[in-house]
Amino acid sequence: MSHDKDDSLQSISVQLKGENYPYWSYVMKNFLTGKDMWSYIDGTSVKPMDRKDVDKYAEALKTWNKNNSKVITWINNSVSQSIGMQLAKFDTAQEVWEHLKRLYEQSNFVKRYKLESDIRELKQNNMTIHEFYSAMTNLWDQLALMESPELKVVKAYNDHREEQRLVQLLMALRDDFEGLRGAILHRIPLPKVDSVVSELLAEETRLKSQSNPHQARGIISNPSSVFAAPFHKGKPQGRAVIGFDECSFCRGKGHWKSQCPKLLKASRTNFRSPLSNVADIASTMFEFVRLIWFLVSLDCIGLDVGLIWFGSPLLVDRDLNWVDLLSGLICNKLKA
Numbered sequence: 001m002s003h004d005k006d007d008s009l010q011s012i013s014v015q016l017k018g019e020n021y022p023y024w025s026y027v028m029k030n031f032l033t034g035k036d037m038w039s040y041i042d043g044t045s046v047k048p049m050d051r052k053d054v055d056k057y058a059e060a061l062k063t064w065n066k067n068n069s070k071v072i073t074w075i076n077n078s079v080s081q082s083i084g085m086q087l088a089k090f091d092t093a094q095e096v097w098e099h100l101k102r103l104y105e106q107s108n109f110v111k112r113y114k115l116e117s118d119i120r121e122l123k124q125n126n127m128t129i130h131e132f133y134s135a136m137t138n139l140w141d142q143l144a145l146m147e148s149p150e151l152k153v154v155k156a157y158n159d160h161r162e163e164q165r166l167v168q169l170l171m172a173l174r175d176d177f178e179g180l181r182g183a184i185l186h187r188i189p190l191p192k193v194d195s196v197v198s199e200l201l202a203e204e205t206r207l208k209s210q211s212n213p214h215q216a217r218g219i220i221s222n223p224s225s226v227f228a229a230p231f232h233k234g235k236p237q238g239r240a241v242i243g244f245d246e247c248s249f250c251r252g253k254g255h256w257k258s259q260c261p262k263l264l265k266a267s268r269t270n271f272r273s274p275l276s277n278v279a280d281i282a283s284t285m286f287e288f289v290r291l292i293w294f295l296v297s298l299d300c301i302g303l304d305v306g307l308i309w310f311g312s313p314l315l316v317d318r319d320l321n322w323v324d325l326l327s328g329l330i331c332n333k334l335k336a
Contacts, residue, residue, distance in 0.1 A: 011077035018083070019111060021104035022145035028078060032071060040071045040093045047092070068093050075100075115143045123172050129200045136172070140165060165193050173200070176207055 012031050016024040032038045039045035045067070048060040071093035076084045083100075090096045119139050124132040151157045170181050180203050184196055249257045257263065 011074050014078065016079040016083060016100070016104075018080075018104055021100070022111065023142060024078070025101070026145050028075065031074070035070075037067060037071050037093075040068055041097045043094055072096055112143065112146050115139055115146075119143070119168055124174050129197065129204045132172070133169075133197050133200075136165075136169060162193060163190060166190060166196060169193060169196065177203060 012024075012027050014020070014024050014027045029038065029041075032041060045064065047064055047068075048057055051057045072087070072090075075093065075096055076087060079087075079100075087096050087099065090099060119136070122132075122136060122139065127135070166184075170184065173181055177200060180199060184191065184199070246253055247255055247257050247260045249260045250262050252260070255261075
């Protein structure tokens with residue numbers, strides 16, 4: 001045997017505690033309308049009184065009592081226990097609703113005063129734009145529930161409310177957004193609040209990227225990173241300075257790289273490719289040119305002689321002892 005599902009225990013998630021009556025009544029009204037039961041609150045569905053047809057009267061009365069009890073149960077299940085105990089003396093859902101309305105709607109002006117004060121005192125401070133906008137929207141929505149239905153359909157009133165909310169939002173921003181705030185206030189016409197919030201979110205992202213540019217670009221700033229260039233105090237780091245009589249390979253004194261004993265010893269034991277021979281010739285040419293300019297600077301030879309030497313076979317003679325040649329020329333210069 002099938003039975004209709006009993007939904008009398010269903011209720012809304014908001015519990016009436018007194019000060020939240022505007023929001024509670026808004027949610028409850030929508031709930032009852034969705035259940036097709038609001039007529040038991042506004043008086044459209046009245047208790048049957050016509051007893052001419054006894055059978056029809058009994059059936060209509062049964063249906064009305066059942067639905068009336070459902071509405072009362074839904075209301076009782078959505079109020080605090082202390083408020084619910086006050087409702088036991090009423091027989092109809094309409095009486096219950098009117099009682100709650102008289103009891104808590106009288107303090108709406110006080111509630112409105114409190115909401116207006118909270119809006120003026122709310123500042124962004126350390127909140128993000130998203131957190132700040134959520135807090136402000138919560139207060140705006142509570143205040144909107146107290147507006148009369150007649151005002152909500154007036155375009156001029158809605159435009160004024162939108163501008164008022166924009167002013168309240170901009171006034172409460174941190175000084176970080178002063179540039180964008182000034183630009184928005186000079187726009188004609190003024191933008192909507194939601195579009196301003198979108199701009200504020202973009203500006204917030206830009207400010208964060210400026211405060212930490214390395215993080216914004218995806219670069220990990222870590223001095224100990226293996227990719228970081230080493231830092232040395234003192235002289236700037238560059239190519240090492242090599243003395244005139246110093247070997248660029250072993251850093252020994254009295255010979256150059258082309259006559260380095262270590263390289264000569266290695267050349268006897270290791271296979272030398274044609275490329276290594278070319279490298280040695282290039283090194284010899286460089287050292288020979290360096291020697292020529294050094295001798296010219298000491299006036300050991302003239303510039304014309306030095307230029308002739310540039311074309312000499314000595315330029316590629318890897319067996320030439322440059323130190324002996326240099327010593328002989330210097331000694332001859334001193335004797336002269």
